Amino acid sequence: MYGKCGRFTVEKPMVLGHEASGTVVKLGTGVKHLNIGDRVAIEPGVPCRKCKLCKTGRYNLCKDVFFCATPPDDGNLCRFYTHAADFCYKLPDNMTLDEGALIEPLAVGIYSSRRANIGLGDKLLICGADIDNNRLSMAKSLGADYTIKVTTSDPKELANQIEDVMGCQPDATIECSGTDFSMRTGIYATYPGGSVILVGRGSADAEVPLTLTFCFLFSYPAAIEFIKNGFVNVKPLISHHFALKDTVQAFETARSRDSKAVKVMIHCDQ
Template sequence: MGPVGICGSDIKYWTHGYCSGVFVLRAPMVLGHEGAGTVVQTGSKVKNLQVGDRVAIEPGVPCLRCRVCREGRYNLCPDMQFCATPPIHGNLCRLYKHPAAFCHRLPERVDLEQGALVEPLAVAVHACRRGGVRTGCLVLVCGADIDDGRLAFAKEIGADYVINVRGLEEPIAAQQIITTAGSAPDVTIECSGSDYSMTLGIHATHPGGSIVQVGRGSQVPSIPLTIAATKEVDIKGVFRYANCYETAISLINSGQLPNLKQLISHRYPLAETEVAFKTAMSRDAGAIKVIIDCDQ
């Protein structure tokens, strides 16, 4: 393996032994699922890859036989084998074996660090597809909205407006967002896992728009569904991604995401994995995306 990014789910397993209240560790498990690397060996039946190819690893391997797989929504496969989701080991290691069909060759101009960012980028691609984001859409992203440092970074890499909603009740915060942007957002993408943000999104989203839930909030959230129904705001879930890797790689290769690598705030060798995780957890460190290089 080469670079592997630390995800919030990795931190939850490391600190609490479970993620989303559903996936629970029962035995020791290797973490990591945001990875890229160089092929060092292939099986006798592999035709799409050869030794020396650089690849981004799509961590989920579905059965490809069940109904949702046949419908193309293989991310919902009940028999999914996903890196670093119990009991499947992740790819935070020097050598890692993975089915060739889910190893995506990287173009020459896409380096391995960008390859490791393909996994979280695929989540963004899937979220935009679920929300119906298109050219000209006004999109509200909830995720960094009580942290001034992260909001400043979001502004630096391309956000048109940023608002710190700390201390504001949801309807008031929603109105401030609408006033600042000059219109209600067509699509809200909730990435924080906060019930507050889901409520904020319901109040802020334009009637007939949609809210995409990327973050994982409480199991039984208290949100104003009646308001959402009255506004005909569609609430759509996101679980990982399907058929998004090639699009994500193409976006990077085409140069449409020139600021992508700015997301990498810290880099560590494999021997300093514990330090890397502590950095990813620390608010004082100002971490955005922490990368561990398994080749170092």
């Protein structure tokens, strides 16, 4: 048994799954905003609601958080799953459950952009797709002005290449790979006074000072509005579909570069 995500270490078997949607089949007493049959997106982190951080509106920093598929908490890759009702967000009629599952990564993007104070006209560097040709071409097709395939191991050299390609230093960087190399590159590349947002998590001992947080803070309603109104189309990101019984094959596909997988859906009702 091995595996790590930031400060969390896998020590015993656990249920995976933290990007999920589902249909309500049972309600706890007192739940007023949902009905049986509602389709919902599940925000995977449920904080304690009692500590100072929760009470001052920074629940993503709560130390006593339940987070799906983060040791020791089980995830929601299963047929029936119980979750705090106030962290289940009802999906509009025009949204599919597939889109509902992608509310989670979209909410990460929205929260990261808010933290970076990105505004109209700002130049943005996003690190994370930069060693995979398929993901780079997808980034281009979904709106990136430029893409750069990383070929150097020197973060300063890469920062210079980025400035050459963009014609300027980015106002903000959103680092999604979780590698120390990419974190350092983002810091070197970003315009002085700009923001470097660390989304990806790799080693717990990164050579830059970090306070690890979860990447939401009430971004689900905005993510749902984005898809509902057609501002964002998450469907192109869904590359594969599997039934729950084929979960192992789904994970093999997700980790294979040759499969060109981006987001792999596992359907728990099949």
